[in-house]
Amino acid sequence: xxxxxxxxxxxxxxxxxxxxxxxxxxxxxxxxxxxxxxxxxxxxxxxxxxxxxxxxxxxxxxxxxxxxxxxxxxxxxxxxxxxxxxxxxxxxxxxxxxxxxxxxxxxxxxxxxxxxxxxxxxxxxxxxxxxxxxxxxxxxxxxxxxxxxxxxxxxxxxxxxxxxxxxxxxxxxxxxxxxxxxxxxxxxxxxxxxxxxxxxxxxxxxxxxxxxxxxxxxxxxxxxxxxxxxxxxxxxxxxxxxxxxxxxxxxxxxxxxxxxxxxxxxxxxxxxxxxxxxxxxxxxxxxxxxxxxxxxxxxxxxxxxxxxxxxxxxxxxxxxxxxxxxxxxxxxxxxxxxxxxxxxxxxxxxxxxxxxxxxxxxxxxxxxxxxxxxxxxxxxxxxxxxxxxxxxxxxxxxxxxxxxxxxxxxxxxxxxxxxxxxxxxxxxxxxxxxxxxxxxxxxxxxxxxxxxxxxxxxxxxxxx
Numbered sequence: 001x002x003x004x005x006x007x008x009x010x011x012x013x014x015x016x017x018x019x020x021x022x023x024x025x026x027x028x029x030x031x032x033x034x035x036x037x038x039x040x041x042x043x044x045x046x047x048x049x050x051x052x053x054x055x056x057x058x059x060x061x062x063x064x065x066x067x068x069x070x071x072x073x074x075x076x077x078x079x080x081x082x083x084x085x086x087x088x089x090x091x092x093x094x095x096x097x098x099x100x101x102x103x104x105x106x107x108x109x110x111x112x113x114x115x116x117x118x119x120x121x122x123x124x125x126x127x128x129x130x131x132x133x134x135x136x137x138x139x140x141x142x143x144x145x146x147x148x149x150x151x152x153x154x155x156x157x158x159x160x161x162x163x164x165x166x167x168x169x170x171x172x173x174x175x176x177x178x179x180x181x182x183x184x185x186x187x188x189x190x191x192x193x194x195x196x197x198x199x200x201x202x203x204x205x206x207x208x209x210x211x212x213x214x215x216x217x218x219x220x221x222x223x224x225x226x227x228x229x230x231x232x233x234x235x236x237x238x239x240x241x242x243x244x245x246x247x248x249x250x251x252x253x254x255x256x257x258x259x260x261x262x263x264x265x266x267x268x269x270x271x272x273x274x275x276x277x278x279x280x281x282x283x284x285x286x287x288x289x290x291x292x293x294x295x296x297x298x299x300x301x302x303x304x305x306x307x308x309x310x311x312x313x314x315x316x317x318x319x320x321x322x323x324x325x326x327x328x329x330x331x332x333x334x335x336x337x338x339x340x341x342x343x344x345x346x347x348x349x350x351x352x353x354x355x356x357x358x359x360x361x362x363x364x365x366x367x368x369x370x371x372x373x374x375x376x377x378x379x380x381x382x383x384x385x386x387x388x389x390x391x392x393x394x395x396x397x398x399x400x401x402x403x404x405x406x407x408x409x410x411x412x413x414x415x416x417x418x419x420x421x422x423x424x425x426x427x428x429x430x431x432x433x434x435x436x437x438x439x440x441x442x443x444x445x446x447x448x449x450x451x452x453x454x455x456x457x458x459x460x461x462x463x464x
Contacts, residue, residue: 020422021327023135024415031134031418032411034058035127039406042096042116042123045156046462048075051094051123052153055130059151062134071169073155073461076162078171079130080150081137086435087148088136088425089172089380091180091373092129093122093157102399104406106342110399117402120158121183121389124405128181128387128414132421136429139422145429150175154372156461159199161305163372164453165461167379175380177316177438179424180373181417183405184386185351185394187329188360189320195244195270196277196309197370198454202228202288203251206297208261218259219296222252225263228291232267232284239280244270244368270370274308278454306454308374311445315438316383317362319424327419329357330388336409340391343400351392356413369396378451381442385420389413 038051052068052075059079060066068077100117101110111117118124133151140149152171155162166172204225209218232245239245247267253260269284271277285301292299332340332353344350376382390396390404390413404410428435 020135020139020426021419023138024131024418024422027131027134028415028418031058031127031131032414034130035123035411035414036406038094038123038126039118042101042118044098044116045095045158045160045162046073046075048094048155051126052077052155055092055094055126055153059130059133063137064133064151071166071171073162073165075153075155076166077153078150079133079153080148082140082146082148085147086176086429087150087174088428089150089152089175089178090129090133090421090425091152091154091163091178091376092126093154094126095122095156095158095160097158097397100397100399100402102402104403106339106403107346108399117399118405119397119399119402121401121405121410122157124183124389124410124414125181126153128418129421131414131418132425135418135422136425139426140429145426147429149425157372159305160462161307161372161375161455162461164375164455167375172376172379176435177428178376178380178382179421180382181385181387181421182371183389183410183413185388185390185392186355186360186386187324187358187388187416188386189317189324189362190310190384190386191312191317191362191364192310193272193312194310194374195272195368195370196274196307196374197268197270198277198281198306199266199268199304201250201302201304202265202267203300203302204263204292204295204297205300206259206261206295209259211257211259215259219261220259221263221297222260224291224295224297224299225249225252225265227294228265228288231287231290235283235287239283240271240276242272243280244268245284270368272309274454281454303454303456303459307370307372308378308451308453310374310382310384311377311442313381313383313438313441313445315434315441316381319427319434320383320385320420321359321362323420323423323427324359324385324416326423327416329359330409330412330416331357332409336407339407339409343391343403344393346400347393349393353392355392356388375451375453381438383424385417387413387417387420
């Protein structure tokens with residue numbers, strides 16, 4: 001009897017070792033260090049050379065076949081293991097945001113003033129997705145699972161649209177399902193559609209003149225900007241209520257005593273539906289054309305990026321919800337709680353830190369954000385989740401989120417994400433019926449719809 005108990009215990013131990021959760025745990029410290037290294041060396045979109053090389057190196061060392069510089073993008077790559085169908089893709093991002101440099105402390109303290117920082121947590125995003133891919137590969141090896149797991153290193157999500165160029169290069173044509181996640185201040189499978197968006201640089205060129213001695217000789221590019229923005233603000237009353245229009249004046253002239261001959265607007269328009277957004281964008285263009293006409297200036301309108309809304313697939317939402325519940329939420333130690341307590345004093349709307357330990361039920365809400373993951377979802381069934389890498393109440397794109405992304409608390413959240421993705425990927429590989437259900441629901445969601453990115457066909461990566 002004692003021998004039988006020992007044999008059963010050994011068998012249970014072996015089964016536990018085959019669980020994707022244990023496989024993630026086995027490599028969590030290693031990829032936690034990777035996330036920290038990327039956090040310490042933040043790079044802006046299309047310039048993430050160190051970050052991309054580090055992730056590619058780690059996956060190559062784990063036995064993946066790596067292809068770098070794909071789609072003509074120096075910082076894009078793929079890494080795959082296995083062969084044949086199904087092909088399960090896992091997305092990773094690693095670009096930082098301008099001006100959000102921050103030490104991992106709970107008060108404003110830039111590492112280097114004015115430098116970039118990982119205020120959206122993409123250092124965690126790329127590292128967790130790579131960690132999940134390694135766990136899936138090991139599970140496939142151990143269980144003899146057929147198919148391919150493929151990691152996509154995708155640059156420049158923050159306004160660059162790296163995934164769009166990868167779609168156009170045909171890199172997703174053979175993929176059956178995509179899994180992705182994003183850092184957040186809560187844990188949940190994503191059932192939202194997000195907002196489609198379009199970003200543009202609108203540049204006016206006029207004629208300079210002395211603003212006092214010969215104002216009649218000038219044609220003010222700044223006047224054109226002001227008229228355009230006045231028209232845009234009047235337009236707000238006459239667009240669907242879910243629309244977002246926001247902008248900055250990027251250039252407004254050199255001196256008050258010179259009629260400005262060059263002025264520029266950086267503008268973003270958003271709406272939950274890509275087709276509706278296209279119609280709104282045509283009206284925004286007319287505002288700019290009217291500003292140029294009234295001021296006798298020339299206008300150049302350049303679309304710099306455009307993202308589609310996300311198409312959720314109910315079967316993937318349910319799968320990811322189950323996986324998150326199996327992975328569990330984030331629990332903090334005393335040092336992390338002390339950090340959170342101090343950070344909470346800087347927040348407008350702090351929430352109980354215990355929320356990070358729970359899994360929110362998927363909810364269909366209008367999420368006022370955009371990502372080129374949405375474009376991927378119009379090309380292949382895509383499942384998405386959020387994990388609590390930021391303390392509850394910490395908003396995106398802030399120094400507080402940058403600080404969290406460099407801490408042990410952030411790394412705990414990325415481990416939750418890696419577990420949920422690995423569990424979901426393995427289930428898709430093991431259960432052909434589930435994969436069929438996902439693809440059937442996706443075809444139903446796409447019925448009567450076509451995808452056309454509003455990013456011009458001749459757009460070049462990094463153009464502004």
